[in-house]
Amino acid sequence: MVNANSPVSASASINKYKVKSIAIAILPLAALAFLFGLFCIVVTANDYNLELYLTNVINRGTVLVLVATGAIFIYTLGSFDISLGASTLLCATVGVLTYNSTQNVFLTVLVMFAIGVGCSLLSSLLASVFRIPVFVTTVAMMSVLSAIASQLIISNGSGNGLSLPKTVFGPLDSPWIKIAVIAVWVLLCAFLFDFTKIGRREKFLGANPFCAKLTGISMYKYAIIAFVMAGLGVVLGAIFTLSYSPTVNTGTASSIGMDILVAIVFGGMPISGGPRSKIYASLIGGFSYVLLNLTLNIVLRMAGVDSQGSQGITQIISAMVFLAVVYVASMNYRAKNLPR
Amino acid sequence: MKKFVKVLVIAMCVMAITLTAAVSLAACGKGNTTVKIGVLVADASGAEALAFRNYYENYVEKNYDVDFVYSEEVGSDATKEMAELDKLLAENCKAIISFASCDRPAQIEKCESSKVYYAVATGTLKDEEYAEYKTKEYFVGQVGPSTFTEYNVGLAMGQYYKSLTGDNAIHSVALYVGFPAPEHVARTAGILTGLGMTYSAFGQSLSGMDIVGGIYGQDNGTANLNNIQPGDSGITVTTVLSMAPGAGLDEPLQAMLAGTAPDALLGVGMVSVFMAAQLNQKQIPYADVDAFTAANKTNFESGSMRYLAGKYGSSVGPVFALIMNALNGNVIRDADGNAVSLDQGYMVAKSAEEYATNYAKESGDSPIYNKEVLDTVIGADVTYQQIADLVASK
């Protein structure tokens, strides 16, 4: 404790306040644990195959978590990238085309890196050149990228999509490899985010870009870094999309952009970015989101709602949970920000 | 702090209720020994999809000891398709009937490695895919219209409109060519050929099934109005509407409705979903490839639908029979020992009366493939020929 002479001493309420802050901080993790427990109960109570279901959770969560972890860097700036799903689709599409015409895995990965990072950089550079908010350019990019990807899929594939031999990325389709890659990627991002000057500056930019500018932090330099990180997440996401399903269709990864937003909020990431941003929000939130959806889907079907209905109700409940999470998180924030 | 406690308490209550409900419901589900068949669906809301579902859940389930577990709709996303298939497998489904076609080879391989029987309904694999997978142990087969059948459906529609004379004669048509999917392109080629038209692609004038390759190779799976060459029938195509990615249906549709109406609109599928209301209102006659449903009955009787080549809910009966036999230990193979591949046609109605007659054949209580019919092809001694004969007879 530093200078503990608070403006007005209130040690008792400090404790309550701290307990509340800690409770809010660990709430996402507690929610994940709760959802995990509930999921296991529901699956085993139905005599479903828990091992297969858990593998399903990992399969569903991997791409979301990988892309979302990179995207945290953009969200930290208080910005928003809705084009990440389209980037993932384009990256995977071009990857398939490259491999099919060269049969060279190394070159395929290289091209995917160029596309993933390139799309991201283009978003940030467009924002920089035209001096418009980053999220505006990403909305435009989403349309452009998905149109390009669709065109490539339609003109180069059969009506069903564009396929890659399963042998190319198929070997990566193992839960343990996915867990390992997620761990390495999240740790790498966490290191950059929490233990380097880059992370500190990204967070500060999110907190107040004007003040950051007057502290010598270049918005555009750090926006580019953030987009590069998001681009790397996109590349990883595209590789693991192809490892799980070697066919890309026009609808591949289409929901990723919005899923990321919901997932990281579930994980405790403030929607306005800034210093309270957390890398692990993508990990916790991504899997919480998947577990919530699957659990609700099972429970609703058991209650007699058909799969289509349960899909709709699940979305509504997810939206309500999303709002509740934002409300609880903002309660803490508002309490800290009332005028003095 | 009070608010925080309030929110926490509410959240905990909601969670506790969910948990209790889940566990109690789960307990109710225990001890159920009914065989579970997973149904993988790309679309869950179209008339055709609903008709199939109605047949499985409200007729077959009542007459056989099976439970159909439906996936969420997977749309055109192979990753979601695979995730939903995985989910069905995790829920201990012993067989999969697939209505999803994003990546069928991946589905077959997954079911093969999971030792779960698998069949393709309403549609068929590409020839090279069938050749690759026909000997797989758990691939039971496919029952649905082949690409050639799809072409013929379009051809019959085109020929019918070309043959109309007198007051009914057609001089201008609009085409709805759907998605860049194989069945839609084949139907489009059929319609154009039936109308006596050709298609310009790669500097050549293509006709018949060749049009399919031309539309795919040159125009990304969506027919281009400029490349349609009218024949000597005097019929011209005035508008081509499509759901190709990025094309946008609404604007050209509104333009068509605002301008001089074509004598008819010929569609390759789901016209009833996307534009039936507008066409009925403007009294533009239209033809479609869809399903014999109550909605289409209304379209025929009080709307302007004049032609329908349709499936019916119980079209998916034979594929169920194949799966049921396999689950009972009778994995039916054709004469060469390969997985079953049966071509299934469409019923056609050209008038409200004809529609009513066909529709009456397929009622909820007594579908075309009712229990009596199905029982003739479900059993330990049922052969390939019996099923093939039955499908051919309907």
Next chain:
Amino acid sequence: MQSERQVILQIKGMTKTFGPVTALKDVDLTLYRGDVLGLIGENGSGKSTITSIAAGMQKATKVESMQYKGKDWSPSSMLDALSGCGEGKGIGMIVQESGTIAGISVAENIFLGELDRFRVWTFKSGKTFGPINKKKMFKAAKDALQAIGIDNINPAAPMATLDFQARKLVEIAKVLLKDPDVIVIDETSTALAHDGRQILYNIINRFRGTEKAVIFISHDLDEIMEVCDTLTVLRDGNIIRTFDRAEYDPDEIRKAMIGRELQGDYYRSDYDPTYGEEVVLACDNLVYGDRLKGVGLQLHKGEILGIGGLAHCGMHSLGKVLFGALSPQSGTVTVTDRGGKAIVKNESIAMKHAMGYVSKDRDTESLALSASIKDNIAIAGMDKYAVGKFLIWDPLEKKYVDEQIESLSIKCSDRNQAVSTLSGGNKQKVVFGKWVGCGSEILILDCPTRGVDIGVKQAMYQLMYKLKQEGKAILLISEEMPELMGMSDRILIMKDGEIKKEFLRSKDLSDADIIGYMI
């Protein structure tokens, strides 16, 4: 004597807590019609809190009774309070920091929430519809501004294009348009230069002795004693004492405010205008729009160079141009440090050459309010505690931040406390901690003591002096003459974007000598 006067606002037993901090403890306050009541106290004493509750900005945690014009008073919002909870002539508040919206026009700000009255068409019921008649709205806004004596603000101008003073004046016009019976003026005069303050004082005088009343909050003891009829001193959420004009005694008031005698010098005590010969920051022929018209100056090592003038004289723009935050149309800024000479083209170059900048607009430009004290202080000083060039090790960062908190005596519960919860003075200390901690050799301080109480002010002046003695160079931009005269080695007076006069530090220098060159 007071009992004979008519009470307009009466608060009894008000308590307010913010998380762990109790801002008001069972406070009573009475405001009489015709009175101009001053509230004074150190930052965090509860002045803004009590008035903001009366003005509907927030709710009390507990209150025994709050009555306005003899009726229970519990406004749900500032608009509600301004409208007298629907009965008209309520309580209006001009807030300490910006109370306007940047993205819309001046007129739209003034008529925010009541734009319907300018719609083109009217139903028989009186309800309006259709597009806004902008001409009519601009005219009404112009009238509202003129009613308080402002005629140089264009009602159609986007709010963001106005400087801090102009924004404040628009806010005043907006509040007065509702014709409130009570206005609360919270630290507003510190945002205003001489001309702006005259407008404000005129308004206060219009309220004085009528059926209305004013609550005036300021840290400027001289100003508050001159303006107010009675003076209530708050400290640590308690009301310490109320002085009538006859009882005014600066020393007594200060003592009541800080709970002790003010020890040591307030400004620096010497009148020695010497500084180093080495020029550390220089600019030549700087042109920036109509704000700077060929400004040139030199700042030396160990010098406090004061820049004074009216709000629009260009001195605030000068500070930003010198720090590289604004690019001049012509002219260059050159910084010299151990690493040699460099042209300051942006903030990053400035920082690399050990420059620091404290903005006048503290909450927007100098602090990230949602961030913690740690985040704000640490961000500029990472080179000081980074491991290698790249890595941040949390314990080293915490140590660095704690050192700044300790040395500047920042009052906080811990380093993770959000800056938004700090009082104005402590916020400014955080800003100082950010720039002093990272070892800035050249500090550009734009109104560094704005909205800061005398205790903190004194600490800051002493810090500036200490920095000077350590050889640091300080460019002090200020609208307060005593501050400039009390601290500067040299004073440059600006007017209309040009430097008009230079004064050297002298015991004999007076306000009158300087003001002539400003106006």
